[in-house]
Amino acid sequence: MIYFDHNATTPVDTRVAEAMLPYITTFYGNPSSLYKLGRIARSAIDTAREQVAALVDAQPAQIIFTSGGTEANNLALSVMPINSAIAVSAIEHPSVVEFSSQWKNNRQSIPVDSAGLVSISTIKAIFKQAAIPRLVSVMMANNETGAIQDIEEIAEFLSSKQVLMHTDAVQAIGKMPVSFAQLGADLMSVSSHKIYGPKGCGALVFDKKIEINPLLIGGGQENGLRAGTENVAAIVGFGKAAELAVLEMDQRAEHCLVLRLRLEQGLKTIPNVTVFSEQVARLPNTVQFSIQGIDGEMLLMQLDRKNIAVSSGSACASGGGKASPVLTAMGIDYQIAKSAIRVSFGKNNTEEEINQFILVLKSFLTKDR
Ligand code: PLP
Numbered sequence: 001m002i003y004f005d006h007n008a009t010t011p012v013d014t015r016v017a018e019a020m021l022p023y024i025t026t027f028y029g030n031p032s033s034l035y036k037l038g039r040i041a042r043s044a045i046d047t048a049r050e051q052v053a054a055l056v057d058a059q060p061a062q063i064i065f066t067s068g069g070t071e072a073n074n075l076a077l078s079v080m081p082i083n084s085a086i087a088v089s090a091i092e093h094p095s096v097v098e099f100s101s102q103w104k105n106n107r108q109s110i111p112v113d114s115a116g117l118v119s120i121s122t123i124k125a126i127f128k129q130a131a132i133p134r135l136v137s138v139m140m141a142n143n144e145t146g147a148i149q150d151i152e153e154i155a156e157f158l159s160s161k162q163v164l165m166h167t168d169a170v171q172a173i174g175k176m177p178v179s180f181a182q183l184g185a186d187l188m189s190v191s192s193h194k195i196y197g198p199k200g201c202g203a204l205v206f207d208k209k210i211e212i213n214p215l216l217i218g219g220g221q222e223n224g225l226r227a228g229t230e231n232v233a234a235i236v237g238f239g240k241a242a243e244l245a246v247l248e249m250d251q252r253a254e255h256c257l258v259l260r261l262r263l264e265q266g267l268k269t270i271p272n273v274t275v276f277s278e279q280v281a282r283l284p285n286t287v288q289f290s291i292q293g294i295d296g297e298m299l300l301m302q303l304d305r306k307n308i309a310v311s312s313g314s315a316c317a318s319g320g321g322k323a324s325p326v327l328t329a330m331g332i333d334y335q336i337a338k339s340a341i342r343v344s345f346g347k348n349n350t351e352e353e354i355n356q357f358i359l360v361l362k363s364f365l366t367k368d369r
Contacts, residue, residue, distance in 0.1 A: 002308040002353045007344035013196035019240040023233040041232045048239025055242040057179035058205045064225050068202040069170040069191030070095035075204050076166040076187040078213045080135045087133040089118050090329035115280040116147040116330045135164040141172040144326045145277035146286025155184035174245035175283050180205050197241030201234035252347045256285035259345045266358035290339040311342040
């Protein structure tokens with residue numbers, strides 16, 4: 001099988017699975033228990049916290065483990081009461097967009113340009129309106145197009161206005177350098193399963209001056225900020241995945257970029273192909289494109305029959321029959337947006353797989369036309 005959908009999820013690295021196993025079978029203690037078995041689990045969580053902090057250049061005390069990127073995004077926005085004004089970009093993940101709908105008229109959507117970028121002038125324009133937001137959320141790297149925002153520039157401006165900034169860095173970590181210390185953002189979401197860690201685990205990285213408003217109330221886990229017995233094995237796996245990402249990021253990014261360029265070169269030999277956000281900095285592993293006149297979902301199914309897994313947009317939105325909200329926000333024509341296919345590579349993909357993909361694609365197109 002050719003797996004080209006790493007932005008949806010990644011396979012768990014065997015080194016990660018090996019690191020997790022003892023915390024399922026042998027060291028099953030509750031990390032809140034005071035005896036040895038509990039202390040071993042606690043210590044494993046502490047190590048994972050250090051490993052995740054190291055990946056994003058933050059302090060371990062700034063990490064709150066969550067059930068994933070979705071919960072981290074929900075938790076981040078929850079620092080704002082729903083009677084406060086907030087602004088979220090038009091290309092956010094549903095865990096930001098849908099969650100922020102609770103703010104109703106107190107929420108405004110920040111438009112993006114045709115490349116999917118939020119410009120600093122757009123951010124500045126928000127401040128000329130009546131309801132000045134107290135929190136702004138802009139995704140670091142888009143899950144569909146891979147377009148990378150200048151979060152540092154936005155954060156610097158927002159900080160000068162004493163406005164909080166949240167960034168969803170779920171797709172960015174492990175694929176590009178991310179330094180929470182340098183970024184100037186106040187809140188940042190990350191997830192384990194996009195970096196070869198297990199699903200159902202993530203973290204919110206936060207500036208200690210922010211008052212977190214816990215979503216889960218109960219025991220005092222995660223410093224009272226996220227109650228519930230910790231998913232020790234998953235947290236250990238996330239930590240190991242983060243450690244490997246630190247060690248291997250440059251090599252993985254370089255490898256993916258070679259594949260991306262090879263694919264883009266191949267796509268240029270197919271008529272009427274549009275690569276979205278082509279003109280701006282993008283994640284090394286992501287290419288979203290459309291072939292005029294071809295339905296994206298249909299193409300996805302045809303590729304599936306050939307054992308090639310791609311996405312027709314974000315995994316969460318697929319099957320909805322609608323054009324991707326991200327492409328729609330970029331002003332892409334409905335028919336072109338409906339034909340979008342997202343290919344996202346991982347560390348184990350090969351150039352041979354790209355060549356095969358191009359061949360299969362071409363064979364469908366000659367049959368179709
Ligand atoms: N944010 C982005 C940009 C994502 O791509 C995803 C997952 O697709 C999420 C958040 C949600 O993360 P999780 O699946 O860990 O809840």
